[in-house]
Structure formats: structure tokens, C-alpha cells
Amino acid sequence: MTTLRCISPIDGSVFAEREVLSRDAAMAATKAARAAQAGWAARPLQERIDLVMAGVAAVGAMNDVIVPELAHMMGRPVRYGGEFGGFNERATHMGQIAAEALADIQVGEDETFRRYIKRIPQGVVFVVAPWNYPYMTAINTVAPALIAGNTVVLKHATQTLLVGERMAVAFHSAGIPENVFQNVFLDHDTTSEMIARRAFDFVNFTGSVGGGKAMERAAAGTFTGVGTELGGKDPGYVMEDADLDAAVDTLIDGAMFNSGQCCCGIERIYVHESLFDAFVEKAVRIVNGYKLGDPLDKETSIGPMANVRFAQEARAQIDEALADGATAHIDKMPADDGAAYLTPQILTNVTHDMRVMRDESFGPVVGIMPVKSDDEAVALMNDSQFGLTASLWTRDLDRAARVGDRIETGTVFMNRADYLDPGLCWTGCKDTGRGGGLSVIGYHNLTRPKSYHLKKVTS
Template identity: 85%
Template sequence: MTNTLKCISPIDGSVFAERPVLSLDEAKAAAAKGRAAQAAWAARPIEERIRLVMAGVATVGAMNDEIVPELAHMMGRPVRFGGEFGGFNERATYMAEIAESALAPIEVGEDATFKRYIKRVPLGVVFVVAPWNYPYMTAINTVAPALIAGNTVMLKHATQTLLVGERMAKAFHSAGVPEDVFQNVFLDHDTTSDLIAANAFDFVNFTGSVGGGKAMERAAAGTFTGTGLELGGKDPGYVMEDADLDAAVDTLIDGAMFNSGQCCCGIERIYVHEALFDAFVEKAVAVVKGYKLGNPLDKETTIGPMANVRFGAEVRAQIAEALDAGATAHIDTFAEDDGAAYLTPQILTDVTHDMRVMRDESFGPVVGIMKVKDDEEAIRLMNDSDFGLTASLWTSDMERAERIGDRIETGTVFLNRADYLDPGLCWTGCKQTGRGGGLSQIGYHNLTRPKSYHLKRLGTA
């Protein structure tokens, strides 16, 4: 019997889409096609590669009216938020604009005897394993620069957003990107691991769980295949005594709850100076009580279901454990909470770092808020985590924020903002959040390799 991948819609638990997976032989053949097509693709002028990639991006944008409700069906994001094309286009456009300078040869020196320079050349076949929470934006982070740099790409999407890669491939192919240059594939875990172990790829970019990242590294062990891994997060916010309180509440609570808390750089824990703590909590509770939980296809819905019932179960477990250990819940159960995918957003106080809700990734609409007396306590608590993706600082004193930022174990430091990915900056993390970096000039460096040229002219000494 053919093994199939099934997307179970969080709206009602029905099967929204299913696709058969490739056999190992079929998957190897697809990877071989990508490898065979790579040299000719890389030989095309960079201007042509940029033009074709951006035409593919525009074609995805033309599908947006179909994509938005499709995403609601697959992973529960309310249609009122309009999908992901804004960020998808912003990231691809920025990477296209910097491509020629980021990939330009490094001129080392030229004289009558020698010409020396370093080129950035494509790695070959890049394998992108994309997540379901922001399936278009996370995929384009690597797909666009990898193709522009001259690599071929194989894209495997999470089962929860099964149709995203298919749509992207259709769009890019119709815009003129050759089918073997950009392939969408449906693979199970075993076939994925077997391909990586067989050196089918020259680089693997994975966004997902810590366990998934470890599986990728195990599969790549001994192959010398490069990996870029964006894994878990437990991103903190720190509100200092001189912060703009209303702005901090609005941004941090939105960062904690948007997309039902299912954001890579969502805010999962907040530390507030004791002078503002009570006011912050009062305002935060008022914001969350104003949310409307419901069917994401309803334009009045502001918070939809968790993408999968099992994700909701983990968040409920963390909340229940915290309450048993003495935490205080501030949000009464919403009428629409079904005990499964539809989950009441929650604010907790009286929390400690002995509780999983303050240490393990929640990836759901819950945030713990703790009172702190000074910067030293806040820094200690922010660093008391296995993860390090982003941290959000709130103060009117930029120099103070920079000093604190230098001491936080994180990939990105935000000041007076949160939960945003700037394509001009390297998207990276530390500790169990992973390794590598996407976007910015560094993103191009990670999708290419340096090749040195040391050329001596004939007839010289």
C-alpha cells in the first residue's frame, strides 16, 4: 500500500489534503535530476536567475486569494491577517537586490605578476525542509538566495502545510524556472534520512524541532554535508522601568499570541521591572480578554486553533503543571475552547523557572510574566534557557539596551520591537536553537563556498 502524507485540518479534524510519498528510488532520481541540472543553471547570468526567481515570487503573490483560506484550513491562521505574501516578497526582494554585491568576487590584489581573487560558487543541490507555522516565509528565506546563487533546490514541506511546496513549485515553473532546478518533493522521515546519508545534497536547511535537527545531524554524520538548523526557542522580553508601557504591552502580547503563539521568534516569557509590573499585567490581561477565538475562516476571528490537537495538548499540559506548582492564571476559559485544537490564550504570573512553561518551548498562546528588580536579575533569567533565538528589550536608553544585549545569549537583540525578521540582518541562533544563519549577506555565504584563484602571468619572474 502506498504511504501517504495527510494534512489534518485543525478547523474540524478532517483530512484536508493528502499526497503519496516518493519511494527511495524515486527520491534518489529526483535528487539526481537536480544535480544534473545545477551546472547549466549556475552558468546562466545572475541577472537572469534573479529575474526568474522574482517572477516566481510574483506568481505566488497572484495566488494569494487562494492561498489565504488554504492556510487557514491547513494550519489555522485567521484569514483576517491576509497570509504571508508581504514578508515573502520583502525577503525575496531584499536578497535579490543584494545578490550581485554579496556574491561578487573578493579582489585580493593584481599586479604585473599575479592576479588573485576569491569567488563565491554555489554548493550544488540544496535541500530545504520547511516548517508549517510560516510555511511560505520560512521557505523563501533559503529558496530564493539558493536559486539566485546558482544552486538547485529540493523543497520538502511539513505535512501540516502539505500544499505549500506544490504551489511554490507551480508558480516558479510557470515563471520560467526549470522543473529540475526547483523541485517540490513529498518524503517520509526514513527516506529523508536515507537521502542525506547518501550524500544526495550539498547543504541541508532545516527549520523545526530540536529532535528533528538532531535527526538531520545524525543522518549527515560522516558525509560532510553542511547543515543550517533553526530549532526551538523560548524568546524573552524585558520591560525596564523607563519603557513605553503601552507600546511594550501591545507588541509583546501580540508577539506572544499572534498565530496562536506558533511563531519561531514569538515571545514566550516576559520579565518586567517591579515598578511597572502590576500595570503591565493589568493591560496585558485586558488585551488578551479582547481576543475572539474561533474558526479561522471567520473574518471576526482574531485567534484561531492550534495547528494540531497534539500541539494544544502540550500547551495545556504546561499550563496545568504551572498551576499545580502555584502559578496564577488570569484568563477564564473561553466558550469556544474545545479542549483540543481551540485553546484559550493564557497569561500566567507567580511563575518560576522551575516550571516547564518558563523553560520548555511552548509554541502556543501562553506567556509567563515575572517581576524583576534590576538589569542583573533580568539578564540572569533571560540567559537561563537552553535556547537563544531573539530577545526583546524595552527602554528609552539605547546605550543601556546595547550593554544588556551584549550579555544576552541570543541570535538577535530587539529594542522596542519584537517578533520580526529583518532580511538585512542574519537570522541565526545559539545553544539549542541551532546553527548557521539565513538571509543578509551571510545567508549567501552559507549557500556558497569560497573558491580561490591565484593566477601567475606567463613571462614573469
């Protein structure tokens, strides 16, 4: 039997471990979910919404325990207070729009016919959630899937091993039946086999490009829907008319918060040449003000990366860039141990020949380049295999919209970054994957259309 172990980035100790389910036990769990689905979907919509929101509130009641637990599992400093704000915001919005999003589409009725389209639950939804924002990324799908009448099987990342358990305890305590929402521990082979055997009707995966490919391979030929949100290399572009102070504050926070381990974190910044020197100077001042250290210390503003291997990849990209002529602006911080604790870094004199400007870093490092025009900035922003978000900084909304239309991305921000608005579709393109979460479109992906063409007897 395989044991999953969460290694704490704080000190390298084993923080939690769980045994994976056997294939038979895993299949039994999905069969129980399938058996429970029709009864759950038959409940009134408002009852499902109320139960989900009660489960969300029960998670919030655990926040004093969850915050230090997250610090132990993935290194986020306790000073930031966890994820409940975004967790609650997203679930609340999806509850508020459910009636309209799931309403029948009326096509027409006359003396002869009644025609309409219903939104039918997919059935059993499999949610594979990542470690970097483990509660918020999970609730993106868990809440609307349950509200729409699906049953849900959640598999969480090993790095945040206890999150799924916390959610299951909370949701069950609120009255959601155990077979309607299940947390499971699975190895990769069992996961792939279950998908291949059509144990699920829809799979939602957030994680690496390699993981997304594995999900699609497992589902090949089954016609099981797969939604993915994978890697990112999100750019910021600061135009010559930007509010410089706001741009620096937001983009550097977007690059460094959570030790750079954000799906839509800023990983490369392009600044109009007229503002470039001032931007870099202000950015360096901000990062030099960070305190790298133990995330349980309330004075710590940037903690360790979640795993030593993640830090090793970011270090490798930095070292390769320096060897190729890049300039580093941040001196090594005292807490940098060459392992999980990594000094946040700003690089200039970078080019797209360097991996740090092409490959996902997913760490506290950002490269900054000067540009002369919108055309040059757009070409550089599009010179990426990824497409999740792009952040544009200007006082001209129409200009931002025009530039945004040319960028190959899932979301265009103007004068902000690194935020999921639950009213908008969370989606991407290229190697960032396909599908869409949150918003009305999130409900469309978690249901299937069913058409009714009813002919009346008129004689």
C-alpha cells in the same frame, strides 16, 4: 507506500493527502537536480534574480486561494491576509543584495599574480520547511539558494502539505525549470537515507530540536553542511523607563499572534517591578479582547492551534504551572474545545522551576515575572537552553546595546519583537541551532569559497 495527511485543525478532517516518493524516485529527483545545476548556475545572475522574482509574484497572484488554504491547514485566521508581504520583502531584499554579496573578493593583482576568491554555489540545496509560517520560512532559503546558482529540492511539513506544490507551480510558470526547483513528498527514513548518501550538498532545516538532531545524525561523516533553526523560548524585558503601552501591545501580540506558533514568538516576559502590575493589567485587557474561533470567520482574531497534539503540550504546561502555584488571568473562552482550540493564557507567580518558563510552549501562553535590575533580567533571560531572539524595552539605546551584549541569543530587538529583517542574519545559539539565513551571510552559507592564485608568465 506511505500517505501523508494534513489534518485540518478547524474540524479534524483530512484536508489534503499525498503519497510519498519511493527511494528510487527520490534519488532520481536529486540526480535530475544535480544534472540541472551547472546549466542553471551558468545563467547570468540578473536572469536568475528576475526568474525568482517572477516566481514570487506568481505566488502573490494565488493569495486569494492561499489565505483560506492556510486557515484550513494550520488555523491562522483569514483576517490577517496570509504571508505574501513578508515573502515578497525577503525575496526582494535577497535579490537586491545578490550582486554585491556574490561578487568576487579581490585580494590583489600586480605584475606577477592575480588573486581573488569566488563564491561558488553549494550545488543541490535541500530545504526542509516548517508549517507555522510555511511560505516565509521556505523563501528564506529558496530565493537566495536559486539566485546563487544552486538547484533546490523542497520538502514541506505535512501540516502544510500544499505549500510546496503551490510554490513549485508558481516558480515553474515563471520560467524556472522543473529540475531546478522541485517539491517532493518524503518520509523520514527516505529523507535520512538521501542525506546519508550525499544526495545533497547543503541541508537547511527549520523545525524541532529533535528534527535538527536527526538531520545532523543523517549527515554525520558526509561533510554535508547542515544549517538549522530549531526551538525558541524568546524573552522580553521591560525596563523601568520603557514606553509601557507600546511594550504591552507589542509583546503580547508577539506572544499570541498565530496562536503563539511563531519561531521568534515571545514566551516569557520580565518586567521591572515598578511597572509589573500595570503591565499585567494591560496585557490581560488585551487578551480578553480576543475572539477565539473558526479561522475562516473574519471576526476571529485567534484560531485553533495547528494540531491537537500541539495544544495538548501547551495545556500540559499551563496545568502543571497552575498546580505548582501559578496564577491564570484569562477565563476559559467559549470556543475552547479541549482539543485544537485553546484559550490564550497569561500566567503570573511563575518560576523557572516550571516547564512553561523553560520548555518551548509554541502556543498562546506567556509567563510574566517581576525583576529588580538588569542583572536579574539577564540571568533569567540566559537561563534557557534556547537562544533565538530577545526583546528589550527602554528609551536608552546604549543601555539596550549593553544588556544585549550579555544575552545569549541570535538577535537583539529594542522596542520591537517577532520580526525578521532580511538585511540582518537570522541565526541562533544553543539548542536553537546553528547557521544563518538572509542577509549577506545567508549567501555565504549557500555558497562555498573558491580561491584563485594565478601566476602570470612575465618572460
